[in-house]
Amino acid sequence: MQQELITDIDILEQPNQHTHNRQPTGEIRRTQENAIAGQRKLYIESYGCQMNFSDSEIVVSIMQQHGFGTTSQAEEADLVLLNTCAIREKAEQTIRHRLEELNSLKKRKPALTIGILGCMAERLKAQLLEEEKMVDLVVGPDAYRDLPRLVSQVEDGVRAVNVLLSREETYADITPVRLDSNGVTAFISIMRGCDNMCSFCVVPFTRGRERSRDPQSILAEARQLFEQGYREVTLLGQNVDSYKWAGRANRKETERAQAEGAPVIDFADLLEMVAQIHPDLRVRFSTSHPKDMTDKVLYTMAKYDNICKYIHLPVQSGNDRILALMNRTYTRQWYLERIAAIRRILGEDCGISSDMIAGFCTETEEEHRDTLSLMQLVEYDFSYMFYYSERPGTLAARKYKDDVPIEVKKRRLNEIIALQRELSLKRNQRDIGKIHRVLIEGESKRSKEFLQGRNSANKVVVFPRKHYQKGQYVNVLVHAATAATLLGEVVE
Numbered sequence: 001m002q003q004e005l006i007t008d009i010d011i012l013e014q015p016n017q018h019t020h021n022r023q024p025t026g027e028i029r030r031t032q033e034n035a036i037a038g039q040r041k042l043y044i045e046s047y048g049c050q051m052n053f054s055d056s057e058i059v060v061s062i063m064q065q066h067g068f069g070t071t072s073q074a075e076e077a078d079l080v081l082l083n084t085c086a087i088r089e090k091a092e093q094t095i096r097h098r099l100e101e102l103n104s105l106k107k108r109k110p111a112l113t114i115g116i117l118g119c120m121a122e123r124l125k126a127q128l129l130e131e132e133k134m135v136d137l138v139v140g141p142d143a144y145r146d147l148p149r150l151v152s153q154v155e156d157g158v159r160a161v162n163v164l165l166s167r168e169e170t171y172a173d174i175t176p177v178r179l180d181s182n183g184v185t186a187f188i189s190i191m192r193g194c195d196n197m198c199s200f201c202v203v204p205f206t207r208g209r210e211r212s213r214d215p216q217s218i219l220a221e222a223r224q225l226f227e228q229g230y231r232e233v234t235l236l237g238q239n240v241d242s243y244k245w246a247g248r249a250n251r252k253e254t255e256r257a258q259a260e261g262a263p264v265i266d267f268a269d270l271l272e273m274v275a276q277i278h279p280d281l282r283v284r285f286s287t288s289h290p291k292d293m294t295d296k297v298l299y300t301m302a303k304y305d306n307i308c309k310y311i312h313l314p315v316q317s318g319n320d321r322i323l324a325l326m327n328r329t330y331t332r333q334w335y336l337e338r339i340a341a342i343r344r345i346l347g348e349d350c351g352i353s354s355d356m357i358a359g360f361c362t363e364t365e366e367e368h369r370d371t372l373s374l375m376q377l378v379e380y381d382f383s384y385m386f387y388y389s390e391r392p393g394t395l396a397a398r399k400y401k402d403d404v405p406i407e408v409k410k411r412r413l414n415e416i417i418a419l420q421r422e423l424s425l426k427r428n429q430r431d432i433g434k435i436h437r438v439l440i441e442g443e444s445k446r447s448k449e450f451l452q453g454r455n456s457a458n459k460v461v462v463f464p465r466k467h468y469q470k471g472q473y474v475n476v477l478v479h480a481a482t483a484a485t486l487l488g489e490v491v492e
């Protein structure tokens with residue numbers, strides 16, 4: 001799972017399908033108004049991937065327990081928190097600029113507390129306090145329970161840092177406060193951290209070791225969402241296929257328990273348990289890893305109509321030498337066999353998306369063409385596409401020279417994007433004349449006369465509003481398609 005904005009060039013506008021749980025380019029989520037008179041006010045801005053947005057919902061829940069309401073205006077707040085992303089230099093620059101803007105607010109409101117959360121906080125730690133004088137608080141992704149204590153420490157005049165990573169923490173007992181929700185779809189974090197050490201990625205350093213959340217707490221959250229009217233949940237993890245529960249979150253202890261014969265709940269089991277909650281509760285998940293995705297998961301998806309037929313399976317490159325340098329731990333052939341298994345078990349209509357990195361260290365033209373040829377073989381429905389951005393502290397930064405010139409990176413990225421646009425259009429045109437079951441998520445971005453939702457393959461479907469409502473399932477006959485959207489009419 002590599003977490004980043006869709007593409008540097010921002011071509012295909014896909015609704016927030018975050019692979020790696022991402023948001024459409026540059027999307028920032030902010031808190032809504034729900035503070036009562038006299039209550040201290042929290043304003044939180046979330047950047048990057050869905051894991052971060054879900055964490056912000058946990059943070060608001062913790063701070064509400066300690067007397068904070070939320071506001072949608074930083075100017076109204078007593079506490080401003082930026083939940084940050086560190087996946088690319090650009091993501092961190094965005095935060096630096098935002099802090100400059102907040103600095104003038106701080107000058108007007110000296111009592112205002114400004115805090116940095118998330119992956120940039122974990123990557124830079126106390127160094128951020130030295131570099132950014134207006135920042136009072138630096139808190140890593142595993143230390144949010146400590147926020148209330150740290151905030152009062154700042155209110156006593158002492159700047160605060162807690163960036164301890166945990167092998168246990170999953171916030172399983174904290175009910176997220178849904179922020180900026182459409183009331184129909186929600187994300188449930190099922191695990192934290194990542195044990196894969198892809199050489200280009202900072203996530204293992206900023207989110208720590210893998211740990212899985214107690215399945216009973218995941219089921220309770222999904223049931224509660226269904227009772228509240230939500231009709232779709234997306235199970236979130238850096239690598240959901242390595243979800244494993246044998247009584248403890250800690251991965252090492254889980255493996256020990258497994259070795260001693262303890263029953264283990266793996267991802268396919270969890271998927272089935274959530275799907276059995278109710279046939280009208282759709283289930284999605286993100287993100288899968290090619291080396292761990294099992295046929296058991298695919299057969300479980302085939303068994304339940306309410307498990308959506310869509311898989312985000314990042315490949316990153318189509319060339320074996322580059323995959324080895326990236327430490328992705330699979331080959332082109334292995335990946336294509338996983339794709340063949342998806343097609344065999346779930347059929348041609350199953351939606352597949354991916355992540356691509358253009359211009360990784362020492363990548364040749366021929367190796368770049370291997371990525372293009374793999375895309376043509378798979379025919380992805382859509383992808384998240386980037387050029388390589390060296391991240392300090394990663395294996396690649398330490399061992400490999402970032403030697404592909406930026407103009408070459410951008411040209412290769414443009415070729416990948418242009419090909420993806422063709423493939424997306426071709427895949428969407430296959431849907432013309434077919435009827436799709438669509439969960440209505442709300443009004444179309446373009447017109448109030450139209451509603452939009454997604455089909456099982458995670459494609460956006462737009463159709464005339466008539467008397468239909470958000471949260472309803474409708475059958476839509478598709479009569480036209482673009483690279484990003486299917487257009488149709490509801491058929492009763």
Ligand code: SF4
Pocket residue numbers: 001002194195196197198201202203204238239289
């Ligand atoms: S290390 Fe690899 S699998 Fe883990 S989050 Fe990063 S890109 Fe994804």
